[in-house]
Amino acid sequence: MSTGTSALHEEVRAQEKRVVVAITGATGAVYGVRLLEALRASGVVTHLVVSRAGWMTLADETGLDRAALRDAADVCHDQNEVGASIASGSFQHDGMVVAPCSMKTLAAVAYGFDDNLVARAASVTLKERRKLVLLARETPLTLAHLRNMTLVTEMGAVVMPPMPAFYAKPDGIDAMIDYTVMRVLDQLGIASDKPYARWQGLAASLAAR
Template sequence: MRPRLVVGLTGATGAVYATRLLGRARALGVETHLVATPAGVLNAHHELGLDRKGLEALADQAHAPGDVGACIASGSFATAAMVVAPCSMKTLAAIAHGLGDNLLTRAADVTLKERRRLLLMVRETPFNLAHLRNMTAVTEMGGIVFPPLPAFYLKPASIDELVDETVERVLALLQLQGAKPQAWTGL
């Protein structure tokens, strides 16, 4: 059976991370399940020119955020991991406080309760104390808070290279076979 990855897309800036993750996961033979919030779709349209249909075509299966009866809402549906890319502070707060109020936050809650990998690519700065406390709560529950910060020491030549390297690091942290982040080899 192919590994399954749940990808959540929220309204924070950085929709390109979700689209690149979906493409790279497909190339690695990973089955992808996408949940995009209305604000996430709006952002993907603004940043990438994608509508909901175009965005959903990038995944093996797409789920409506209101469909809390979808397969990914149950721990019995085995997944390798979940990533929220990008993750708004609203979604972070909902996950940190166990508010499974839509399919995205319910799937994240299921990921945590089943002790699977959950990675949140938080976007929005500066952080206030509520943001930091929510990140701490998610970390204490076993989640990984991963702001998509570029590794300039790798000397990227383009934004595409920055995004691609971040995606490879995410895939490696999710323990998906075939991820190839560049390793630091020293000076």
């Protein structure tokens, strides 16, 4: 569904969960794509905003065009749309996820530099004391990166680098991606229709071999 979704449609779905999803220019655009798919499968209304660099990374890493990604969300906002609903604290939602989160976006959130809709929506999420999850993607980390992570954590954000869990015995990249997405849903308190391997203790893991 494209930008301009009717007010009536929004009113009808007001009782459903709403999540803001942002995709920025760091590598790992597939996390944002897979998150949109998982949220839709769980019946969650999604508001999507993609940074300029995010569109470039999406095209390079996933091959998706803009129309295909916009169809994966309920509402899609332009990063320069400063009058968008998600730019205001009066717009209620159940959390925001930046997947992936570039170090530039991390710094913008840390210092309140709301130069585009991604950073503005993240700042609004923090000031309204809603859940903000940042899938920070960079390695190695500089001292600036680490300090910015500390700042956003102190403000209430959750810094969640998309790291694979090998105890889940993933059988490929897709399984690793899905694991991270399911952990994001946990952070938002959203049940998934796709179960994943949760740690049951070492004894159970050894017995399953």
